[in-house]
Amino acid sequence: MTPLRIGLLGIGTVGGGTYDVLTRNLEEITRRVGRPLVITRVADLDTDLAKSATGGSAEVTDDAFAVTRDPEIDIVIELIGGYGIARELVLDAIANGKHVVTANKALLAVHGNEIFTAANDRGVVVAFEAAVGGGIPIIKALREGLVANRIEWIAGIVNGTTNFILSEMRDRGVSFADALADAQAKGYAEADPTFDIEGVDAAHKLSLMAAMAFGVPVYFEDVYTEGITAIEGVDIRYAERLGYRLKLLAVTIRREAGIELRVHPCLVPEDVLIANVEGVMNAVLVQADAVGPTLYYGAGAGSQPTASAVIADLVDVARLISADPGERVPHLAFQADQLSDTPVLPMDDVQTSYYLRMRLADEPGVLADVTRIFADESISIDAALQQEPGKELAADFVVLTHMTTERAVRAAIAAIESLPTTHSDVVLLRMEKLS
Numbered sequence: 001m002t003p004l005r006i007g008l009l010g011i012g013t014v015g016g017g018t019y020d021v022l023t024r025n026l027e028e029i030t031r032r033v034g035r036p037l038v039i040t041r042v043a044d045l046d047t048d049l050a051k052s053a054t055g056g057s058a059e060v061t062d063d064a065f066a067v068t069r070d071p072e073i074d075i076v077i078e079l080i081g082g083y084g085i086a087r088e089l090v091l092d093a094i095a096n097g098k099h100v101v102t103a104n105k106a107l108l109a110v111h112g113n114e115i116f117t118a119a120n121d122r123g124v125v126v127a128f129e130a131a132v133g134g135g136i137p138i139i140k141a142l143r144e145g146l147v148a149n150r151i152e153w154i155a156g157i158v159n160g161t162t163n164f165i166l167s168e169m170r171d172r173g174v175s176f177a178d179a180l181a182d183a184q185a186k187g188y189a190e191a192d193p194t195f196d197i198e199g200v201d202a203a204h205k206l207s208l209m210a211a212m213a214f215g216v217p218v219y220f221e222d223v224y225t226e227g228i229t230a231i232e233g234v235d236i237r238y239a240e241r242l243g244y245r246l247k248l249l250a251v252t253i254r255r256e257a258g259i260e261l262r263v264h265p266c267l268v269p270e271d272v273l274i275a276n277v278e279g280v281m282n283a284v285l286v287q288a289d290a291v292g293p294t295l296y297y298g299a300g301a302g303s304q305p306t307a308s309a310v311i312a313d314l315v316d317v318a319r320l321i322s323a324d325p326g327e328r329v330p331h332l333a334f335q336a337d338q339l340s341d342t343p344v345l346p347m348d349d350v351q352t353s354y355y356l357r358m359r360l361a362d363e364p365g366v367l368a369d370v371t372r373i374f375a376d377e378s379i380s381i382d383a384a385l386q387q388e389p390g391k392e393l394a395a396d397f398v399v400l401t402h403m404t405t406e407r408a409v410r411a412a413i414a415a416i417e418s419l420p421t422t423h424s425d426v427v428l429l430r431m432e433k434l435s
């Protein structure tokens with residue numbers, strides 16, 4: 001049995017986990033694959049770390065290009081992250097005829113169209129199960145398990161850091177900053193946690209899932225992205241009183257005129273499964289025409305869960321390495337020459353329901369003015385909640401709307417904010433019933 005020789009670029013949290021899991025389960029994995037998968041070379045700027053992590057069983061270098069160009073290497077695992085040097089290394093590995101396994105969602109979201117084209121031209125695989133949903137095999141499901149279906153929509157919690165922060169804020173009353181520091185200490189957050197808390201990491205993952213669901217290019221630039229930094233505890237509590245949980249949701253929906261592509265904090269009814277996904281766990285709900293809804297749940301970040309997905313990709317590559325490139329599963333689930341140019345809908349055209357919180361004067365006729373504005377915009381109210389006025393004779397008024405468009409809600413908000421009896425900006429959160 002000739003071993004498959006693997007070069008590992010980056011032996012940090014996920015790289016270390018990959019090395020550990022592969023070493024620990026090598027016998028079992030070999031029984032599955034039919035040949036051993038062996039990490040023979042490791043590149044990391046911290047060569048001492050790499051040496052201690054591998055215990056001398058792999059050759060260590062600080063020159064990653066020495067690995068991507070090594071004729072003895074069959075597969076390169078890229079776990080450096082970012083889209084600077086990682087892009088050069090992945091393109092170099094492809095140019096040198098290596099198959100690539102990567103967890104780098106940022107790289108694929110921003111440069112995926114270029115990288116997949118280069119891989120197709122060279123006849124190699126770029127596998128990226130670990131890029132979305134950590135250890136959850138969601139890429140496998142979208143590309144293979146659901147292949148019979150026309151996918152209608154996807155809604156997912158795909159960032160463990162923000163889900164962890166929102167869970168800690170709700171359950172334990174922990175501050176945003178403390179919860180973020182804890183997520184970083186646990187190795188969930190990106191090197192730059194702005195990507196997590198501003199929703200960018202979730203947008204990276206959403207653009208990849210949408211491409212595989214709808215057969216469109218990777219449209220990262222067109223994802224509407226809003227993070228959790230402006231979330232106030234008061235909205236988490238009002239949402240709970242109304243029977244909802246607040247989650248950072250990544251949503252893509254196929255509409256007649258195009259696709260919706262958005263990441264934002266979102267109320268979800270507390271009795272749907274996804275509302276109960278807590279901590280670093282991720283979940284992706286896929287609605288498809290034949291199978292109906294399917295839900296994929298598991299650890300969305302962390303060393304060994306992500307390593308599980310990296311190694312699953314290694315096994316896939318090992319099984320397909322001698323197959324004709326045309327017979328492999330296409331990178332983005334659809335044949336590369338069959339991608340459609342379905343547009344991404346502007347946010348104004350998005351259809352959903354809304355949570356709106358406003359502070360109104362405690363005077364006769366104030367609610368009548370507000371509800372008149374909703375009626376003028378053809379917005380139907382689903383539920384409302386009014387807090388007793390405090391000493392300042394103004395009260396929080398929270399409205400849940402039925403389905404409407406973002407355009408109508410924005411117009412209503414502008415009109416409400418211009419009333420002399422409105423004492424605050426209107427807080428807008430979107431809401432998905434997921435039914």
Ligand code: HSE
Binds near residue numbers: 131134189301
């Ligand atoms: N920072 C990411 C998260 C890691 O928190 O989900 C996994 O992609």
